[in-house]
Amino acid sequence: MGTIPSKKYIFHYQGQQATYLISVSIDKNNLTFSCSCSNRQPCKHIHHLVLGRTVKVQEEEVIAVREMATFISQHPDGKTYIEAAIRYFQNDDSCRRCNSKNIVDTKAKTFSAKLYKLISKHRYYCKDCHWSW
Numbered sequence: 728m729g730t731i732p733s734k735k736y737i738f739h740y741q742g743q744q745a746t747y748l749i750s751v752s753i754d755k756n757n758l759t760f761s762c763s764c765s766n767r768q769p770c771k772h773i774h775h776l777v778l779g780r781t782v783k784v785q786e787e788e789v790i791a792v793r794e795m796a797t798f799i800s801q802h803p804d805g806k807t808y809i810e811a812a813i814r815y816f817q818n819d820d821s822c823r824r825c826n827s828k829n830i831v832d833t834k835a836k837t838f839s840a841k842l843y844k845l846i847s848k849h850r851y852y853c854k855d856c857h858w859s860w
């Protein structure tokens with residue numbers, strides 16, 4: 728395991744409505760994140776970057792995102808953030824109850840999603856165990 732340098736990063740995350748400024752500071756004792764969306768922390772934007780996802784950042788920031796994600800994965804506190812991010816995205820594509828991937832996002836614009844919206848008042852519906860959340 729390498730030593731973790733003290734680093735500060737600023738990323739520009741291109742969201743649907745706005746570009747969010749995400750700042751990350753790393754030193755061997757602490758990991759600090761903040762995002763200009765001032766959503767619940769850490770927000771979706773930070774979760775993406777923690778996992779090293781670069782699709783929403785400017786091209787010149789791609790290498791820095793990967794570098795930061797590597798440092799986070801080596802950091803003693805990093806595991807907590809990485810697991811939280813994985814859990815966050817899992818909720819989007821697998822059932823919270825049975826873990827099936829056979830789920831419907833009732834907000835999708837497809838015809839079948841609209842049908843499921845009639846039987847589920849929640850966002851997601853699992854076709855296997857009929858749970859919704």
Ligand SMILES: [Zn+2]
Pocket residue numbers: 747762763764765766770771772773
């Ligand atoms: Zn954010």
Ligand SMILES: [Zn+2]
Pocket residue numbers: 822823824825826827853854855856857858
């Ligand atoms: Zn299920």
